[in-house]
Amino acid sequence: MSDLPIDIKISKVSKSKIDQVDFNNLTFGKVFTDHMFVCDFKDGAWQTPEIIPYQPLTIAPSARVFHYGQAVFEGMKAFKDTNDEIWMFRPEDNFHRINKSSHRMAIPEFPKDYFFEGLTTLLQLEKDWIKKGKGNSLYIRPFVIATEEAISASPSNSYKFIIICSPAQSYYAGEVKVLFAEEYSRAADGGVGYAKAAGNYGAQFYPTSLAHAKGYQQIIWTDASTHEYLEEAGTMNIFFRVGDALLTAPTNDRILDGITRKSVIQLAKDNGIAVEVRRVKVSEIKEAARKGDLKEIFGAGTAAVINPIAGFEHGGEKFDLPKQEHSYASLFKEQLTNIQYNISEDPHGWRYKV
Numbered sequence: 001m002s003d004l005p006i007d008i009k010i011s012k013v014s015k016s017k018i019d020q021v022d023f024n025n026l027t028f029g030k031v032f033t034d035h036m037f038v039c040d041f042k043d044g045a046w047q048t049p050e051i052i053p054y055q056p057l058t059i060a061p062s063a064r065v066f067h068y069g070q071a072v073f074e075g076m077k078a079f080k081d082t083n084d085e086i087w088m089f090r091p092e093d094n095f096h097r098i099n100k101s102s103h104r105m106a107i108p109e110f111p112k113d114y115f116f117e118g119l120t121t122l123l124q125l126e127k128d129w130i131k132k133g134k135g136n137s138l139y140i141r142p143f144v145i146a147t148e149e150a151i152s153a154s155p156s157n158s159y160k161f162i163i164i165c166s167p168a169q170s171y172y173a174g175e176v177k178v179l180f181a182e183e184y185s186r187a188a189d190g191g192v193g194y195a196k197a198a199g200n201y202g203a204q205f206y207p208t209s210l211a212h213a214k215g216y217q218q219i220i221w222t223d224a225s226t227h228e229y230l231e232e233a234g235t236m237n238i239f240f241r242v243g244d245a246l247l248t249a250p251t252n253d254r255i256l257d258g259i260t261r262k263s264v265i266q267l268a269k270d271n272g273i274a275v276e277v278r279r280v281k282v283s284e285i286k287e288a289a290r291k292g293d294l295k296e297i298f299g300a301g302t303a304a305v306i307n308p309i310a311g312f313e314h315g316g317e318k319f320d321l322p323k324q325e326h327s328y329a330s331l332f333k334e335q336l337t338n339i340q341y342n343i344s345e346d347p348h349g350w351r352y353k354v
């Protein structure tokens, strides 16, 4: 890790493109801000970082990332409060997680001071892109790619660490119904499921497209060996409310250690809700649904925040979830976003002032 002072080179755009953006009609992840943070790894060290205008990269077609998918990423958000102050949510956790993901993918870890200096300098520069009001945020995407021109199957000697930002509203538009996985798997024991490795996401696209064709927006992945236990949704961790108890799978090497997930578990405890972090069987959820005990299913993730699930299918059986007047999903979303937007107290010290 570097302990040298950081001197980020900054080149600004001559004219911002912000006026061309309709902030009331954003599709998730389609519009990017004016600048990006870039830092190269070469000769065994991370070089002086730069902030430059958002632009295409020039990368050799032989770069290892294109052949072996040596790439990891993170998802974070920045929020603006009514006093125009900018906040992030638990960014230390994202920093640790990207390095955990990098470690698993044989990518050199990124220095903490570079990460935080880069992030805060970039956000200050892009502050006009962060709109006030609940539901508005700036989605931040740090990622690392292997850039060495070499196609032998081994780790790269050079990398780029980049941060791009995209103004965001909601991730899922409309009702979300899910299919419980019976055939395909997202992750296996000893694999990379816990890492935010690019390939974990790409590998879901084909089975998810089959689910889409059946009218489902997402797949709830089950354990690869038996398909009997519910694990995560791929873009979100997943929670079940049976009676008044909240159930979610424990993290392991197949499941992403979601920051929204652990915040929801804490909020549930703060609200006196019984939380069971344990393996959740497909059969028990179906049985609870048949008996009317399954009150809610919701996903939790940075991009999606808290997303209620309206129904699911498994083994050819379809289930619709009842509408709840006082749902846990809306309670947690309210409490979480109140902390994120600096509306309520922050008893666990999750907010980070930029």
Ligand code: COI
Residues within 6 Å of the ligand: 074, 075, 076, 201, 235, 236, 301, 302, 303, 304
């Ligand atoms: C996030 O919630 O930040 C994610 O990683 C989901 C992403 C694939 C859009």
